[in-house]
Amino acid sequence: MITVSGLSKTYGAFTAVDHVDFTCRPGRVTGFLGPNGAGKTTTMRVMVGLTPATSGSVTIGGHRFADLPNPGRLVGVLLDASAQHAGRTGREVLAISAATMGLPSSRVDEMLEVVGLNATEAKRRVRNYSLGMRQRLGIANALLGDPSVLILDEPANGLDPAGIRWMRDLLSSYAARGGTVLLSSHLLHEVEQVADDMLLIDQGRIVAGGDKATLLASTHTGALVTSTDNAALAAALAEAGLAVAPSGTGLSVDAEPLQVGTVAARHQIVLSDLRPDGGGLESLFMSLTSEGQRDVLQGDPVLAGASPEGAHR
Incomplete structure (x- = not known):
């Protein structure tokens, strides 16, 4: 279970995340939605210790991420598929992660098969991977430790239609086995198909949340x-x-x-x-985030000269 309580993150005068509260439950996929700059990625980065919170807390399985002795065995994370060592092969990337987590090398082969990277592709350098292949490798890394929680930021980005369907089936089966999934995506149709619960965030605040059927019925x-x-x-x-x-x-x-x-x-x-x-997720999304629809606003921390970290929210 993921529990977020009173979470805030500011960059100078800019508030990227503003007193956010929510819970992601086991056995369910939670879709985390919002326009660019709404605070999704910042929230996820705080969850896994990459960005310090200004206030509030996040616990995963009742513990802070920083306090987990072997976090990859409890939490699988994919925030940026491009942030993988370009000079290593796909197999090497997974082998290093497996060694770090104390896992047998056989687990690498298992995960390569799960994500559909064949033996030839596993030997290629990551720099030669397409974005879709990097996403598959990143998902393999997230699943490597057989975690009970997955935190995924735009995991379907770069996947072809077959890959998106594969992703949907993978997450549904993972949740069906009792796993907790937090999924951020711009692909509203895909989120609508796979999510059990949804959170909509705009300008750093949660504007709607709950089970999918109840939220969509109101539209x-x-x-x-x-x-x-x-x-x-x-x-x-x-x-x-x-x-x-x-x-x-x-x-x-x-x-x-x-x-x-x-x-x-x-x-x-x-x-x-x-x-x-009418109705549907797109209608709900547009009605609740209309004021936040933008790529860049005046006051954005990138324009204001704040930490580049603020650009990845």
Whole structure:
């Protein structure tokens, strides 16, 4: 379990993380979302001791990361896939990590197979890896110690569609075995598919959090429906007291999809499409982070001359 309590991080007058509180539970994937500069990476860096907190605390399994005697055996971390020794081979990178954690060399082969790096690729220098291959190697490193917690910042960056699906299946199976996953990503559709819980952060503050179903249910505004006879369906819906309007090739209805489907079934009208109107993670994200959508703002620590560390938030 990850517990974040009253966490803040400031760079001079700039507040990158502002009194953040949340918990990531075992057996669940928590999606950590927000626009560029919202505070995601800074929060994750504080979690694993790379950035000191200004105030507040983070515990993993009840302990501070710095107090863990062999942290790689409890926490698997991937914050920057490019931050791997470019002159070493993929196998060497994992072998050094395995030796550091006191793991047998056989674990290296196991992880290379898990992440889909073959024998030829394992012998190549990391400088010759594509971004997707570096991501796979970084994930192998994070999983090497068989940790109970994973902290991953943009792990799908650079992966092709097959790789993204592989990542989704990997994280789902990991959580199903009781693991705790904190996943930061800009790929909202992928997070929506894999996450059990979600946290939205904007300008250093958590603006929404909770289980996915509850959060997304609050964004639905009606239903979109298309049938083999839209005119008959519109009449039936209006007769049932539901507001109906044309929308593209179908109808927009001010009602839950279940209500629309029930009316259609009663009148024996065949539906070719029925789904919530609006809603979804993208709608929630945009509605809660609209003021924070930017790549760089005046007052950003990079522009203000603060530590470059502030650029990786």
